[in-house]
Amino acid sequence: MINFEIARPKKMKFKPGEFIMIGLIIRGELVFRAYSICSPTWSNTLEFYSVKVPNGLFTTFLHTITTKSSVIIKMKPAGNLILETLRPGKRLFLLCTGTGVSPFISIIFNHETYIKYNEVIVVLTCRYSQDLQFFNNKLKQLTKVSHIRPYAKNKLRFHLSVTRELYPYIGRITWLIKSGRIIADLMTYNFNKMDRFMICGSWQMVFNVTKLLKNIGYKRGTTNNPQDFVYEKAYINYLRGKKIESNLWLTG
Structure with missing residues (x-):
């Protein structure tokens, strides 16, 4: 990469x-x-x-x-991965795999993201731990941006996992959600009606995660009809x- x-x-x-x-x-x-x-x-x-x-x-x-x-x-x-496609909420989950983290880098460097949400949680899954390095480097850069750092402080969180080697957190995003591992690992409260989601990654991952979110009761949003989750439909x-x-x- x-x-x-x-x-x-x-x-x-x-x-x-x-x-x-x-x-x-x-x-x-x-x-x-x-x-x-x-x-x-x-x-x-x-x-x-x-x-x-x-x-x-x-x-x-x-x-x-x-x-x-x-x-x-x-x-x-x-x-479609813009804040305007989502209804007002309290937590924003950015669910991604591999290079699907790309649009979310721009989003977490945007001060308006933290104004709109109490928590912004990046959930990134890659095959190997070395593939997480780009995101980790961006986190370090963010701490040095003086006009963004105060907004992100105590609001930006992340859950990083891999699928093909030993790592503190292991597993695909659908399993992490179904099993409750994301909630347990982050030591936070369960998903609720004020949670919002953005999804980006392989087509199979997007299909599986959006299907899961629909089964839980969340609805897909658009710029004309903001709802609970969005994926990159235009792409x-x-x-x-x-x-x-x-x-x-x-x-x-």
Whole structure:
């Protein structure tokens, strides 16, 4: 896994949790992929977190870019993982796997997140403990941001687990919820009607977690109808071939 940064166009605006389309010229063709923005909205750069897909066309080329490389981005961000899709609540759970933590980095660096919620709990599951390092590094950075640190203090919590090696916490997110391990490990109170959830990760993980939340009684929200939980529907639509209109910007 790698993280990389590109210059942020001065006119580009985005909300914490949104993604943009990144394009590379590969073998003479322009190829786009969707990437969630890790950066805070006040950053002068756009940061992304990527995994190299074995034999993957885009990520193979992506991992060869340098400071002299140019990429193309679509100027209009999109996405459902924004605070406006959720009803007012007291606890916000950010449930993610692997690079699915990306949009939540931007969210926890946003002071409005802590104004809206009494607790913000990141639940991240990866295959190996080394895959947790990116998030741990971001936590260290957050403690050094003077205008965010006071908001996050005593409100930001996290539960990190792995699935393929020994670690203090082991298990997939669905099991952690079903078994009550998240609640027990965090020594907090059970889920209730004032809890809100955002989910990002592999399609199978998103399917399993949203199904579980629906069975518990939570409802999926949208910008037009804020509810209890949300997942990245716009990104899934892209994967299914639906077009997201936007302008292009060359950066390098």
